[in-house]
Amino acid sequence: MSIPVWCWTLVWKLRNIGPVRAWRYRRYAGDHRAIEAMIGDYRGQRFREIPPDPRRLDPVRLRGLSERLSNPYAYRWRETQADADLVDALFHTIAPSTKTRWGLCIDTLALDDDGQSPPIVVGPRGHARIFAWGRFERHHYVTACTMSVRPFITSYDEAVRLLDKVLPGYGFALRRADRSTLVRLEKGETTGPWITGSHAALALVLAILDHLERAPHEAAPWRTI
Numbered sequence: 001m002s003i004p005v006w007c008w009t010l011v012w013k014l015r016n017i018g019p020v021r022a023w024r025y026r027r028y029a030g031d032h033r034a035i036e037a038m039i040g041d042y043r044g045q046r047f048r049e050i051p052p053d054p055r056r057l058d059p060v061r062l063r064g065l066s067e068r069l070s071n072p073y074a075y076r077w078r079e080t081q082a083d084a085d086l087v088d089a090l091f092h093t094i095a096p097s098t099k100t101r102w103g104l105c106i107d108t109l110a111l112d113d114d115g116q117s118p119p120i121v122v123g124p125r126g127h128a129r130i131f132a133w134g135r136f137e138r139h140h141y142v143t144a145c146t147m148s149v150r151p152f153i154t155s156y157d158e159a160v161r162l163l164d165k166v167l168p169g170y171g172f173a174l175r176r177a178d179r180s181t182l183v184r185l186e187k188g189e190t191t192g193p194w195i196t197g198s199h200a201a202l203a204l205v206l207a208i209l210d211h212l213e214r215a216p217h218e219a220a221p222w223r224t225i
Contacts, residue, residue, distance in 0.1 A: 030096055031096040034096040034102075035094075035096070035102055035144045038094060038103075038104065038144060039104070039142060039143065039144055042104075042141070042142035045141060045142070046109075046111065046139040046140070046141050047139060047141065048137070048140075049140070050106060050140050050221075050222070051106075051140070051142065052221070053221035053222050053223075054104070055091075055092040055104065056216065057089070057090070057212055057216035057219055058089070058216075059212075059213045059214075059216055061089050062209045062212055062213045062216075063209075063213050065082075065085060065086060065089055065209055066206055066209045066210060068082070069082060069153065069202065069205065069206060069209075070197075070206065078153060082153055083149050083150065083151060083152050083153060084101070084149045086152055086153070086162075086205070087101060087147055087148075087149050087225060088101070090162075090166055090212075090219070090223070090225075091103045091147050091223060091224070091225055092104065093147045099149075100146055101146065101147045101148075101149060102144045102145070102146060102147065103144065103145065103147045104142060104143075104144060104222075105142075105143060105144065105145040105222060105224050106140055106141070106142060106222045107140070107141055107143050108138050108139065108140050108141075109138075109141065110137065110138055110139070111136060111137065111139050145224060147224060147225050148225055150162075150225070151201075152201065152205055153201055153202050153205050154199075154201055154202075155201055156200050156204075159200070159201040159202075159204040159205050160204070161225075162204075162208065162225070163185075163204060163208055165223050165224070165225050166208060166212070166219055166220055167185070167208065167211065167212075167218060167219070167220065168220050169187055170185050170186065170187045170211075171185070171186050171187065172184060172185050172204060172207065173186055173191075174200060174204075177196070179198075180197065180198060180203075181196070181197055181198070181200045181202075181203045182194045182195065182196050182197075182203060183197065183200070183204045183206075183207045184207060185207050185208070185211050192207065192210070192211055195207040195210055
């Protein structure tokens with residue numbers, strides 16, 4: 001006697017979909033706990049002024065990244081993990097169970113004296129409008145947002161993007177020397193040392209790390225990528 005297709009389908013669902021859903025739920029719950037722990041005491045707080053960024057750069061960690069990026073024998077790490085380690089060091093991110101990285105960021109909302117947000121009315125065409133009558137003032141709160149890992153050490157455009165995110169207001173000079181590229185950071189009358197890399201993107205990333213190792217306090221507060 002042949003077994004109907006629907007019966008095989010039911011057996012497959014019972015064997016696979018249930019355990020997969022349970023695994024996804026456990027993974028989501030673990031990710032949620034890790035993100036909540038990262039937000040910590042900021043949970044539920046509202047600020048009239050943007051609070052100080054609690055993230056502090058570790059010069060020793062930045063120096064270690066620079067040395068490893070300059071090491072010709074660390075090519076496999078540069079190809080597979082260097083960009084992610086760079087994001088972790090500069091933005092203090094976590095990746096609980098997936099490749100998605102999370103970090104602290106700042107957001108805003110409008111509240112009145114009773115802590116209520118202005119009402120939102122959706123029109124007949126689906127357009128939402130906020131009616132902020134009465135006294136509503138801007139408040140800031142700390143939350144978590146995703147951070148993207150990009151090819152900073154191989155893409156010139158992404159290296160420039162990293163500079164704008166971490167050290168806004170800084171430019172750079174670039175010149176070629178034999179088989180290498182030299183980069184130095186510049187801002188107004190201030191210029192940094194010439195930093196050498198095998199190509200422009202890597203040299204710029206090394207210049208960023210060198211500057212932040214010497215002046216970690218200049219990193220942009222509440223930076224995201």
